[in-house]
Amino acid sequence: xKVCIIGSSGHYGYALPEILHNPELELVAVAPGTAGEDMSGxxxxxxxxxxxxRTYTSYKELLEREKPxxxxxxTHFHNNASVVKQALRQGVHVFSEKPLxxxxxxxxxxEQLWQEGQSHLTTMLGLRYAPHFYTARQLxxxxxxxxxxxxxxxxxxxxxxxxxxxxxxxxxxxTIPWVGIHAIDWIHWFSQARFLSVLAGHxxxxxxxxxxxxMTAQAFFTLEQEILATVxxxxxxxxxxxxxGDDRLRVVGTDGVxxxxxxxxxxxxxxxxxxxxxGLLDPPDFFADFYAQIKGEGQCSISAxxxxxxxxxxxLARQSADENRQISLV
Amino acid sequence: xKVCIIGSSGHYGYALPEILHNPELELVAVAPGTAGEDMSGxxxxxxxxxxxxRTYTSYKELLEREKPxxxxxxTHFHNNASVVKQALRQGVHVFSEKPLxxxxxxxxxxEQLWQEGQSHLTTMLGLRYAPHFYTARQLxxxxxxxxxxxxxxxxxxxxxxxxxxxxxxxxxxxTIPWVGIHAIDWIHWFSQARFLSVLAGHxxxxxxxxxxxxMTAQAFFTLEQEILATVxxxxxxxxxxxxxGDDRLRVVGTDGVxxxxxxxxxxxxxxxxxxxxxGLLDPPDFFADFYAQIKGEGQCSISAxxxxxxxxxxxLARQSADENRQISLV
Numbered sequence: 001x002k003v004c005i006i007g008s009s010g011h012y013g014y015a016l017p018e019i020l021h022n023p024e025l026e027l028v029a030v031a032p033g034t035a036g037e038d039m040s041g042x043x044x045x046x047x048x049x050x051x052x053x054r055t056y057t058s059y060k061e062l063l064e065r066e067k068p069x070x071x072x073x074x075t076h077f078h079n080n081a082s083v084v085k086q087a088l089r090q091g092v093h094v095f096s097e098k099p100l101x102x103x104x105x106x107x108x109x110x111e112q113l114w115q116e117g118q119s120h121l122t123t124m125l126g127l128r129y130a131p132h133f134y135t136a137r138q139l140x141x142x143x144x145x146x147x148x149x150x151x152x153x154x155x156x157x158x159x160x161x162x163x164x165x166x167x168x169x170x171x172x173x174x175t176i177p178w179v180g181i182h183a184i185d186w187i188h189w190f191s192q193a194r195f196l197s198v199l200a201g202h203x204x205x206x207x208x209x210x211x212x213x214x215m216t217a218q219a220f221f222t223l224e225q226e227i228l229a230t231v232x233x234x235x236x237x238x239x240x241x242x243x244x245g246d247d248r249l250r251v252v253g254t255d256g257v258x259x260x261x262x263x264x265x266x267x268x269x270x271x272x273x274x275x276x277x278x279g280l281l282d283p284p285d286f287f288a289d290f291y292a293q294i295k296g297e298g299q300c301s302i303s304a305x306x307x308x309x310x311x312x313x314x315x316l317a318r319q320s321a322d323e324n325r326q327i328s329l330v
Numbered sequence: 331x332k333v334c335i336i337g338s339s340g341h342y343g344y345a346l347p348e349i350l351h352n353p354e355l356e357l358v359a360v361a362p363g364t365a366g367e368d369m370s371g372x373x374x375x376x377x378x379x380x381x382x383x384r385t386y387t388s389y390k391e392l393l394e395r396e397k398p399x400x401x402x403x404x405t406h407f408h409n410n411a412s413v414v415k416q417a418l419r420q421g422v423h424v425f426s427e428k429p430l431x432x433x434x435x436x437x438x439x440x441e442q443l444w445q446e447g448q449s450h451l452t453t454m455l456g457l458r459y460a461p462h463f464y465t466a467r468q469l470x471x472x473x474x475x476x477x478x479x480x481x482x483x484x485x486x487x488x489x490x491x492x493x494x495x496x497x498x499x500x501x502x503x504x505t506i507p508w509v510g511i512h513a514i515d516w517i518h519w520f521s522q523a524r525f526l527s528v529l530a531g532h533x534x535x536x537x538x539x540x541x542x543x544x545m546t547a548q549a550f551f552t553l554e555q556e557i558l559a560t561v562x563x564x565x566x567x568x569x570x571x572x573x574x575g576d577d578r579l580r581v582v583g584t585d586g587v588x589x590x591x592x593x594x595x596x597x598x599x600x601x602x603x604x605x606x607x608x609g610l611l612d613p614p615d616f617f618a619d620f621y622a623q624i625k626g627e628g629q630c631s632i633s634a635x636x637x638x639x640x641x642x643x644x645x646l647a648r649q650s651a652d653e654n655r656q657i658s659l660v
Binding site: 020039125147149152154156197199200201202203205206215216217218219220225226227228229230232234236238239240241250252253254255256257268269270271272273274275324325326 | 530559571
């Protein structure tokens, strides 16, 4: 299958190992998804790997001429939706950066194009394939904590240096859809429940000159079966912290508690007192899973329906924060 | 000063060491605050300590006859407000269990009586005097994390065996005012900001026969200066857990993060990478602080205004959960 990479401003690293090592996959070309997007990092990485590929300045021309079967999309945030739509229109399978879209109208179009076509589609909620989250999810689905009742998700990042397009809501999209989407995904993934309502908040105070970027955000969700969930997001992690991010998820069930933090999983239930971390499983490869699904031989963890659903919830949570009001999600 | 203890269903243990060891304080009498309240545990404890005291069956009679200067109030939850009101009416200083009241009308009366009188009043938000919370608060007020921007509080308890009055909202009050009030207090205490709004939720599902008791609850608060805060509460901590409760508070500031968990304080800022817990300070005695305040020689951490304010916010958070709507707190 012919593969292309459009943009190189996101997590193309999820796809690259499998593309380079699976002989069924042929990387034919790359193109920026945004005018002026810096593609040099990806290009030099591919050259180092002795990978042949063509370079286009226009992704539309790339899609037209190369007719790839699969596109990896990760350009500047505000252009991912346009690239995804174009790829879907041409019947290309899409492995896209999250969020799929920064505006609901774009997401609606993506949903319609996906429904009308035959393309497979997923979005890079790749933390589902990180060993600690993958292991915790396996434990949860095996009943280790009984029925899920309450969840608390956290993403905390170092601010570090951010490209200029983080400064503008139109090009960044907001901290809830860019960062919070992972925690929102965990909530749905662990609970297997639909969201009923959200109230969120966010603040741009003390954002060190990053203009419209929200430094802090929180959201409170109600879900089916009276499941409750909170999300807490910040870019306030000090530079001295031992890691870039401090991802956490606490999942409370009728028969136990799962605590995911610092790359480990702690379980308290009738068989475990939580004093030692659980042994971590070795997750499958995200992109290989998606390719297997395309071939009809497997199932990617993040279905197209879920990719669209989680993006939608994230955009509505952002709207709730913008408008300071509870929003129904049904 | 003559001291009495009314009820023995709560945290009279906060007061007892100082009462027994400070020669200025004379424990004159005890009485139940609720008809039929079991006072035997307190009585046998006092007898073991060779403490002389009179026993009344009516706290009103006790207050009338003994004319104590100070009352420790901790009866069944729904009667604390009545006892507090009666004590305030008679000009007695009050060291009361939390929440001060289960209904806003009672709280309003308490506020008015306190304003009209000369009594000192506080409520047993005693975790302010626990070494880990006390130490973290000192660090915060010394500027260790800059300006507070975001907070996440957690209380998680084992359900264990609960007296019958936990089963009825009228006598229990709800998990948000009984358990959540601590986390709500931490938010105010660390941020020193007023609450603007709350949306909360709670659920009675899977409460193992405890009828109206809420097993899970969460709340999302906005505060002044765009400070955001969440609270997560549950009674789902397994019996196998290494401790009764899993109290946590994460305070995120412009210059660092304070993480309070498992009785320790972890600080990440320019001078600390958070890998080792901070040394814990030795807090003053809560009741001794309150008595010093009465004598005009000190300041109890929880002022009467704060005791009333935090109780009010807790009752409004419960109302928000009952009505599933955001409530203004200004």
